Amino acid sequence: MxxxxxxxxxxxxxxxxxxxxxxxxxxxxxxxxxxxxxxxxxxxxxxxxxxxxxxxxxxxxxxxxxxxxxxxxxxxxxxxxxxxxxxxxxxxxxxxxxxxxxxxxxxxxxxxxxxxxxxxxxxxxxxxxxxxxxxxxxxxxxxxxxxxxxxxxxxxxxxxxxxxxxxxxxxxxxxxxxxQDYPGFSVNRVLIPMINEAIFALDEGIAAVEDIDKGMELGTNRLMGPLTLADFIGLDTVLAISNVLYVGFKDPKYRPSPLLEQMVNAGYLGRKSGIGFYSY
The missing domain is CATH 3.40.50.720 (NAD(P)-binding Rossmann-like Domain)
Structure with missing residues (x-):
């Protein structure tokens, strides 16, 4: 007890x-x-x-x-x-x-x-x-x-x-x-690749930060978009989990976005640092 x-x-x-x-x-x-x-x-x-x-x-x-x-x-x-x-x-x-x-x-x-x-x-x-x-x-x-x-x-x-x-x-x-005890477990096995894909979409110029978030918020009935959520979690944590998935499964679909790596290296970690995909 x-x-x-x-x-x-x-x-x-x-x-x-x-x-x-x-x-x-x-x-x-x-x-x-x-x-x-x-x-x-x-x-x-x-x-x-x-x-x-x-x-x-x-x-x-x-x-x-x-x-x-x-x-x-x-x-x-x-x-x-x-x-x-x-x-x-x-x-x-x-x-x-x-x-x-x-x-x-x-x-x-x-x-x-x-x-x-x-x-x-x-x-x-x-x-x-x-x-x-x-x-x-x-x-x-x-x-x-x-x-x-x-x-x-x-x-x-x-x-x-x-x-x-x-x-x-x-x-x-x-x-x-x-x-089950696999890299990312169940929640982050699904969540982190979604966030990572949103970052790829941003880096490839498919849509702006606000439009990616708006699309996911209103189009899938989410409380916050993936890039807002990434800032909330901390981009360093998102990168760490992405690397655990990438190394653990040895599957290229989990490869972290180069933009994510670049932002973490620059110290743009989201809310905790005052700047990420948004400024705080």
């Missing part, structure tokens, strides 16, 4: 996961190596909770939720967590390093989950001494708003680990989509 949740990484995804878990009654330890990032995360969580009061949440709920979140820069503080969710940058060597450290830091029997959006869970689990306790728990962005969690079982993930994780998702009042 899960009572204490650890979250590694206090960025956009990490603070959202911490927010939702605390809101639904879990005690959360939020870890990051940078104190300013932790401060920013707590401010963001409070801001998002305050916004929820406009939709009926009480001030008491806001304070109770904030009171359940404990920020830390010491990974040893995660030792007693029943599940730890890693939400660091989508970079495979970093994921491996984090999981090795987590495996040594948390108690025996604890589940270690990754919020990775593309890196195979089996590979991540293989660097630990508890591969049966490793699972993919891919939240969608922004976490407090999106109602889906993609759950991915690695080759060695146990039935008990899966059942415990599924119970957590249900407690958070989210829907669960189960995917």
């Amino acid at each position: 899960i009572k204490h949740v650890g979250v590694l990484g206090a960025g956009q995804m990490g603070n959202g996961i911490a927010h939702v878990c605390a809101q639904f009654g879990y005690n959360v330890v939020l870890f990051d190596i940078a104190a300013p990032q932790l401060d920013k995360a707590l401010a963001t969580i409070r801001q998002n909770l305050d916004h929820q009061t406009l939709k009926g949440a009480t001030a008491e709920m806001v304070e109770e939720t904030m009171g359940r979140i404990r920020p830390t820069q010491d990974m040893a503080d995660l030792a007693d967590c029943d599940i730890c969710v890693e939400a660091v940058t989508e970079y495979q060597p970093l994921k491996f390093e984090i999981f090795k450290k987590l495996d040594a830091a948390v108690k025996e029997g604890a589940i270690i989950a990754s919020n990775t959006s593309s890196i195979p869970i089996t590979k991540i689990a293989a660097v630990t001494k508890r591969p049966d306790k490793v699972i993919g728990l891919h939240f969608m962005n922004p976490v407090p708003v999106m109602n889906l969690v993609e759950v991915i079982r690695g080759h060695a993930t146990s039935d008990d680990t899966f059942a415990t994780t599924a119970a957590l998702v249900a407690k958070l009042e989210m829907e669960m989509a189960v995917s």
